Amino acid sequence: MNDRVTGNMTIVVIGLGYVGLPLAVKFAEHYKIIGYDINKKRVTDLNEGRDWNNDVTNEQLKKIENNITFTTDENEIGKGNIIIISVPTPLKPNNDPDLSYVESASRVVGKHIKKGAIVVYESTVYPGCTEEFCLPILEKESKMKLGEFYIGFSPERMNPGDSAHSVDKIVKLISASHPEALEKMRIIYSKITKTHSMSSIMAAESAKIIENVQRDINIALFNELSMLFDKLGLDSSEVFDGAATKWNFIRYKPGLVGGYCIPVNPHYLAYKAHKIGFNPEFILAGRKTNDRMPIFIASKAKQLAPNGRVLIIGASYKENVAELRSSRIKNLVEALQQEGFINMQIYEPLVSDQEVFGLKNETPSGKFDLIIYAVAHETLKDIQLEHLLEKNGAIIDIQRKLDRKKFDKIRYWAP
Ligand SMILES: NC(=O)c1ccc[n+]([C@@H]2O[C@H](COP(=O)([O-])OP(=O)(O)OC[C@H]3O[C@@H](n4cnc5c(N)ncnc54)[C@H](O)[C@@H]3O)[C@@H](O)[C@H]2O)c1
Structure with missing residues (x-):
């Protein structure tokens, strides 16, 4: 042919x-x-x-x-x-x-x-x-x-x-x-x-689905390690970078796992597994860990700025995509509310909605006790966070995209 x-x-x-x-x-x-x-x-x-x-x-x-x-x-x-x-x-x-x-x-x-x-x-x-x-x-x-x-x-x-x-x-x-x-x-x-x-x-169906199952599991491992090292008082990124100097250590990044594929596909595979009487324990364990990340980040926010005024920068499910569906920032907002935060604002420059996840979406002005730099869109790369922070303010850099050296005098935490 x-x-x-x-x-x-x-x-x-x-x-x-x-x-x-x-x-x-x-x-x-x-x-x-x-x-x-x-x-x-x-x-x-x-x-x-x-x-x-x-x-x-x-x-x-x-x-x-x-x-x-x-x-x-x-x-x-x-x-x-x-x-x-x-x-x-x-x-x-x-x-x-x-x-x-x-x-x-x-x-x-x-x-x-x-x-x-x-x-x-x-x-x-x-x-x-x-x-x-x-x-x-x-x-x-x-x-x-x-x-x-x-x-x-x-x-x-x-x-x-x-x-x-x-x-x-x-x-x-x-x-x-x-x-x-x-x-x-x-x-x-x-x-x-x-x-x-x-x-x-x-x-072919199986090959496709395990591509995302593998990513979900790998990110889950790093999310769990990040939670553990935080409890041990360590900077998880330093530990990961150290380990990554070994030739066969694969360096993933902890973070919020949103979107239509990675958080969804493991459940599709598990559904089929259950249908044939197979218990996919490991595949679903990753899901549970990744779903805990918003709660973990919110608990850090509480430690850094209890009851403070919070600015969340970026709300979409990933950088440079104007898509709010399936974004885990929604879960983060809910977890922050559970922690008692009531004064919160979002700045998602890629969407024109005036309200995002129940919070006002507008160009930030004034000062905040905590800035959560959640989604590092390209268009945000020149944002001057230091001008938006109260004197003793803190920053959470979820994707570790900020230049840490620029903020060495500011309280800073990243997963
Ligand atoms: N978006 C991704 O990154 C990505 C990557 C790989 C695979 N996928 C998979 O591809 C598939 C499509 O995802 P997407 O992101 O393009 O979805 P999407 O929501 O962007 O688009 C789906 C489109 O299908 C239309 N639609 C729904 N039902 C229809 C019907 N009965 N007849 C005609 N049109 C209909 C909707 O109106 C919409 O325009 C999903 O299975 C997804 O898991 C998505």
């Missing part, structure tokens, strides 16, 4: 968020693309050249405008030879997978797919989900059997706010129900990046 076979294919991308939009735009350099989303505002904005996630510029959208259409019309899905599903896969309140988006996307795709189409899931799911959960929906809605259409799984690894690892720069795992479908996927995905074929969909 060669390029002539895939050259005039139409790719439909379902869900135009952090994952779907950059992928659709990259593919539009080579194929006709239909971007489908249920969010009308998102589709209107994209048709007018605006990506509110700031992953894709107006110029980029202009360049490929003849090759891409954005729509909320589900009938367009039927035109796709390849249909890529990149809808959210969050957690339910009880930490079980919330598959409602994948379910509704599968239903609408099943209703419209044509014979021979390949449905590729890019949403992160637990091992087995594509074949056990999604496929029966596709078969039921399409009234076809697998083999009349095909399924694939190609997980996404992109990292919002990180231009060094954009879609075209990361190896893409690909897997499919049939060798001929895998070969088509290989040709198509190879147009935009390097591919790595997996022998089964379940192996």
